[in-house]
Amino acid sequence: MASISLIGVSITIICLLILHRFLFKKPLYRFFRISWPVLGMVPDLFLMLHRIYDSIVERLESTELTFLFKGPWFAGMDMLITADPANIHYILNSNFSNFVKGSEFIEVFDAFECALLTKDSVAWKTQRKATQVMINHQGFQRLSMSTIRSKVKDGLVPVLNHIAEEGTTVDLQDVFRRFTFDTSLVTITGCDDPRSLSIEMPEVESAKAFDDIVEGVFYRHVKPRLLWKLQKLIGVGIEKKMTEAGAVFDRVCAKYVSARKEEIKRSQGINSSVESEDLLTSHIKLDTTKYQLLDPINDKFLRDNVLALLLAGRDTTASALTWFFWLLSENPNVMTKIRQEIDKILPRSSSGQEKPSYDPMEHLNKLVYLHAALCETMRLYPPVPLERVSPLESDVLPSGHKVEANSKILIFIYAVGKMRTIWGEDALEFKPERWNSETGELRHVPAFKFLAFNAGPRVCLGKHIAMMLMKIVAVEILQNYDIKVAKGQKFEPNTSLFLRMKHGFKVTINKRCSS
Numbered sequence: 001m002a003s004i005s006l007i008g009v010s011i012t013i014i015c016l017l018i019l020h021r022f023l024f025k026k027p028l029y030r031f032f033r034i035s036w037p038v039l040g041m042v043p044d045l046f047l048m049l050h051r052i053y054d055s056i057v058e059r060l061e062s063t064e065l066t067f068l069f070k071g072p073w074f075a076g077m078d079m080l081i082t083a084d085p086a087n088i089h090y091i092l093n094s095n096f097s098n099f100v101k102g103s104e105f106i107e108v109f110d111a112f113e114c115a116l117l118t119k120d121s122v123a124w125k126t127q128r129k130a131t132q133v134m135i136n137h138q139g140f141q142r143l144s145m146s147t148i149r150s151k152v153k154d155g156l157v158p159v160l161n162h163i164a165e166e167g168t169t170v171d172l173q174d175v176f177r178r179f180t181f182d183t184s185l186v187t188i189t190g191c192d193d194p195r196s197l198s199i200e201m202p203e204v205e206s207a208k209a210f211d212d213i214v215e216g217v218f219y220r221h222v223k224p225r226l227l228w229k230l231q232k233l234i235g236v237g238i239e240k241k242m243t244e245a246g247a248v249f250d251r252v253c254a255k256y257v258s259a260r261k262e263e264i265k266r267s268q269g270i271n272s273s274v275e276s277e278d279l280l281t282s283h284i285k286l287d288t289t290k291y292q293l294l295d296p297i298n299d300k301f302l303r304d305n306v307l308a309l310l311l312a313g314r315d316t317t318a319s320a321l322t323w324f325f326w327l328l329s330e331n332p333n334v335m336t337k338i339r340q341e342i343d344k345i346l347p348r349s350s351s352g353q354e355k356p357s358y359d360p361m362e363h364l365n366k367l368v369y370l371h372a373a374l375c376e377t378m379r380l381y382p383p384v385p386l387e388r389v390s391p392l393e394s395d396v397l398p399s400g401h402k403v404e405a406n407s408k409i410l411i412f413i414y415a416v417g418k419m420r421t422i423w424g425e426d427a428l429e430f431k432p433e434r435w436n437s438e439t440g441e442l443r444h445v446p447a448f449k450f451l452a453f454n455a456g457p458r459v460c461l462g463k464h465i466a467m468m469l470m471k472i473v474a475v476e477i478l479q480n481y482d483i484k485v486a487k488g489q490k491f492e493p494n495t496s497l498f499l500r501m502k503h504g505f506k507v508t509i510n511k512r513c514s515s
């Protein structure tokens with residue numbers, strides 16, 4: 001009886017709060033404060049959905065960087081949210097073996113079941129070692145560099161030139177997502193089909209399927225487990241879309257796998273020194289005497305890894321590039337400084353010229369201010385905004401918070417870069433200078449303060465390639481084009497696995513006169 005009246009009181013208060021929000025168009029309070037009977041903090045979550053990231057940032061700042069989000073009773077949605085570098089260092093490094101992705105993470109990411117992303121313990125260690133060897137392989141590095149350059153020349157430049165000539169507006173975020181999709185597809189599968197970045201901007205079935213899977217995985221994170229499982233069972237809503245997308249991906253990937261297997265068969269014994277090698281080929285050729293836990297004979301193993309590598313490389317770099325060009329438009333002095341550095345260090349190239357005027361390996365590392373501006377972008381807008389882990393055994397974090405075995409911990413990467421206690425009073429300002437020393441060199445920043453690429457033993461394996469790709473694109477655009485942001489847009493992050501711009505990034509483009 002008592003609990004029924006508690007529910008009644010909760011519902012009445014929530015209705016009043018919602019009414020207040022709609023009548024006065026502003027929230028009663030700015031961040032999660034109240035855990036309601038039965039419903040936990042879900043009403044607050046609902047009221048602040050339109051500014052969820054900033055609400056969590058404010059709450060973290062007011063609670064010494066860690067707080068417990070309470071979900072509804074029995075929904076299994078309680079989670080400890082932290083942005084505390086001491087906790088993060090403990091979880092991702094000093095007590096790494098106790099913090100795993102966990103069984104619920106694997107359920108949520110079931111489309112990636114056999115991939116490195118979902119592995120823990122010994123299986124993760126073996127697979128990470130194998131993937132690291134493949135990514136560091138000279139053949140893959142060569143393929144990545146030549147693919148990025150050719151996609152700039154044959155994909156990006158013609159599209160930017162076309163937009164400039166037509167004088168129309170384009171969504172630069174969409175352009176970058178297409179660019180990184182096409183680039184990743186070649187370096188991961190060895191296939192250059194379909195090409196999503198062209199003047200026609202075609203809708204590509206596999207890119208759409210990929211988006212549906214990512215969207216579905218995100219909703220599984222925020223819905224009660226029983227609800228999405230039920231939706232999956234009866235095949236409705238986003239779960240239905242995910243199943244259909246999985247089938248598209250199975251079909252497309254089977255084509256890539258058989259093409260690579262054919263190619264390997266054809267080239268057997270012909271050439272032992274590999275000029276360039278995509279990651280799918282490296283997976284098929286995996287030495288199972290060395291990596292006994294891996295199963296390259298199994299097509300599902302290959303398919304899940306292709307999908308996970310696309311996930312790792314596509315939206316991450318596209319997101320960082322989008323926020324980078326927006327921040328430059330807001331900070332023209334930074335843009336001028338980057339252009340001056342490029343002009344000083346790189347020989348001038350004209351847009352899309354046949355041979356690059358610089359050697360990426362030799363010259364790009366010298367662009368320290370550009371490097372700093374990219375890091376500063378990802379500090380404020382980390383492409384992967386959060387990371388989820390689960391303790392194997394109950395533990396106490398350096399902040400004093402107790403965490404039970406199998407509970408959920410959310411490392412809120414988005415907040416880490418915004419905390420005044422971590423980055424100083426100017427934390428919200430875009431200042432690439434904070435990454436450079438007085439002599440202009442790159443300053444060392446502890447990985448647990450700058451988490452965009454994760455930290456500790458599970459740090460991103462594609463960081464070097466991602467930085468090269470972003471620098472090549474940035475140089476090409478800054479040397480040859482002026483980007484003008486279209487008026488009347490709102491710039492805010494969406495809520496997804498990746499930090500995209502919710503409404504896109506519409507710009508007009510002018511070609512710069514070469515001096």
Ligand code: HEM
Pocket residue numbers: 116117128131135309312313314316317320382383384387388451452453454457458459460461462463465466
């Ligand atoms: C700006 C671009 C990128 C950012 C911000 C980024 C960020 C991250 C983050 C935060 C993680 C940890 C994910 C987790 O454990 O849940 C991660 C892992 C990983 N990343 Fe990246 N990434 C980027 C580009 C790339 C690229 C281009 C590749 C591939 C060539 C790549 C390959 C990987 C792999 C294989 C892992 C899994 C490591 C492991 O679980 O041991 N990443 N990345």
